Amino acid sequence: MKNSFSQYHGIKPSDIDFFDIPLDSDVEVFICPFLIENTKMKIPFSRKVYDRLVGFLTELNKNYVRPNKRNLGISFLSHLHEPNEIHFGYSSSNKGKAVAKEKATMIFDALRRNRFAKKGLHTTNQAHNVLLLVQGIGQDIMSDIILNVCRDIFAEFTFYVIEKQGIKNTKKFECEYYDYNTKKWKRDYFNLPVYKGKKIILVPRKIVSGKRAYSERYNWFVSSNYISVRILNKPKISRKEQRLFKKLKNGTKIIIIKRVYEAYKKPKKDIIDFVINYPGSLDEFVQYAKENYPEIDLSDL
Template sequence: MRFSQFFKLNRTQAFLDFVDIPLNTDIEVFLDPNAIKSLDSAWGNDLSSFLQSFFESVLKLIKNGDDKKAKKLLASLNEGNEFHLGYSSGKSRGHGFGNESADSVWDALTKSKAAKSGLLQDLEDTALLINGIGTDMISDAVCNILRRSLIKYTQDICNYYGIPLTPNIDSGPLWNPQTECWENQLVSLPMTKFGKVILVPKVLVRHRLSFQYDEYYRYYLIPEMQQEHLDKQSSLVETLKNGTQRVTKKALMDKYGKDKLAIVEQTILKPYILDEYREAKIESPSSPLSHEQFSDLENVEMPDLSSLLADLQSLATGRDTAEKYEEIVEKILTVLFYPSLCNPTKQHKIHGGRKRIDITYSNEAKGGFFYWLSMHYPCPQVFIECKNYGKEVANPEVDQLSGRFSPSRGQVGILICRSIENKKLLLKRCIDTAKDQRGYIIALDDSDILTLINDFIENNNSQDFPLLRKYWMQLVN
């Protein structure tokens, strides 16, 4: 049974912001530190700083030889069963650092030349340079280090989807960057017959970590080693019949080895190669799992947007159905705009609760329309207002949405209504708002939603959204 089924959400993975975990086992996805670092939002920066502060504390203890405190820090990375990410095929059991042995992990870290030489900088470096540490262990460690933030995310998500929270639940160890210690609290969490659950944003998970030691060795270290041997004309150089010289990867691996110890030895000699690898991963972060990948992984059908569109078009206008209209629109947009827009907030309160925004998304786009938008206009968040009117949308509705903008929150919104009788007039109102430096508003109606869905399907879930780009250019030109 999945989380969504237990709480009767009537939604599959594509319509959810979080990983829809199975409650009695694990799903084979992992939290990737590099995916977290690629986030440009304040939320992403907070997550990255938590990870960095923990590992810096560990490295400081290695340098000072403080075994007792270090083992205590590592032992608290013993992953609980509440995240349900990983390789477990039966009951969730985790593979965190603490599950192995704080002693053995500490020994591996302290005795490693990678630590002594200063090569280790981040948690994911251990996947490249420390024997016995792999994808599942690092993912579980990340879950634990970010437990505080993920609990807050879980609470927000439960409020968003109307999922009941049980108070006074033991949080498990929470990392405190200020005191560099673990602490526990009583918190509110969703409870099932399988125990407490902490949810993870699906935009952060991957099939595997970005940092892979075999990839680093084969495609970064070995080419440099090959060139060195060619330059020195070593005994490993072979001359082919046509006169071309080469040094094979097999010959290098036979001579130097192909395990993490060999990688460390060569990286100590060429630390700039590791810097190049890190930079490459930062510049080209891996993509979040697609709808198709989640569908295959969870054995669920792809989202049925045509059914939602039919529900939208058959819905009566008016105040009585306004909440249903907002729900349908949110479901459609959550599918269409993933992974560009995520972490939704419904009825988001601003100005001390005096103003509300129907739906607010965080903009984490790494390509497509919303990424292009973020490069040219302030839009860390994108605001959605839904108007289930049977009348023409006019200045008050435009002014209402523009009043939600700010330099820090963002100045881009989408006004969605059932029909627009005079599109030229509404566009003129939006242009006036932009010219007055009160923000940028794209207005859409039911027919535009149909076009967005058709473009999305025809362009294989592309995030380019030609209709939005067309309307944007009309707005700013």
């Protein structure tokens, strides 16, 4: 990686417990709520971020989305700005162009259209479920939400790196974050690394992922573990379902998961149907993700 944070500050690869960012551009990675969920019992940082996000989403859904207080909800969300300081996302020149009010409107309307959020169910009070189930909120937007809401927590982690590595090129920056105790946005000053006059905030490597289409993976999980099992257990298989099988040379018929997936997969906006029709599948998928979708492999970059 050209001109990375570690290279600039002379940090040895063996000492890096943060995601090493390029300083002059962005890298296509994201803060992943599934990885936060998966590590919250082992890593205090993840627990702190998880609890803050639950508090934020509970406040948003309960007091703005469910009662459809649109203008107030958009105002509440308008503090979500493009977090250029972490150098994550799709922008190749680190010039985030998202307008806060436009993003706030999009997020509010996306949640308002979601059946779970509109009914006030607790499911959408967890960030990983919002990423999985809410049409219009993808990895980039969720990553931005997490950083904005928990900016103070990430700033404290960055300060830990500063102290550990003896980094001297720092400056006091004003940062905004969500204060769960007051349920308001708050500003404080934090000592952070500076590069070309701009602040840098670092993210623990354990909660960073590459591009992942979690809705497609949940579709596959349900196809493999629920729909195919249901078909196999039916006393009579329909002609349509027969096409999901393959006949082996010895005459045995096996069901092909890829065919099941192609036949039954749902777009993100309708994936809630699987959550309702297959109770327990969402929790099982979260556990499956924990075991099968680790943090990003740096060799892939």
